[in-house]
Amino acid sequence: GPVFVNVTAEWCISCKIMERDVFPDPQVQAALDGYRWIDVDVTESNADSRALLDQLGLFGPPSLLFFHNGTEIRQARIQGELDAASLAQHLDATVTLERK
Secondary structure, eight states: OOEEEEEEOTTOHHHHHIIIIITTSHHHHHHHTTOEEEEEEOOSOSHHHHHHHHHHTOOSSSEEEEEETTEEOGGGOEESOOOHHHHHHHHHHHHHHHHO
16 A cells, blocks of 8 residues: 655654645545555664665655555655644655556
8 A cells, every 4th residue: 555654753843744734634634544554664764764864865764655556656755844734745746656
């Protein structure tokens, strides 16, 4: 099934805001229903974290990635903070992409 990857870090203020205000939102929860959720914590800026970010082509958190059948849906990735309504809308559009 589809996988949702949340790239986060303890020092990432936007991540904290999204974890507190955005992810628990009922619209977002409904849209994420059926996704397997993986948190990728890059709090420690070590070789592993940097290698992972490089491999994914990310500058850092917050970054939200969507995978379908093991392949990232590149046009669906989000970098930076967004609000619950925007994320819910994005998720609905992403589900449409996955079905293509």
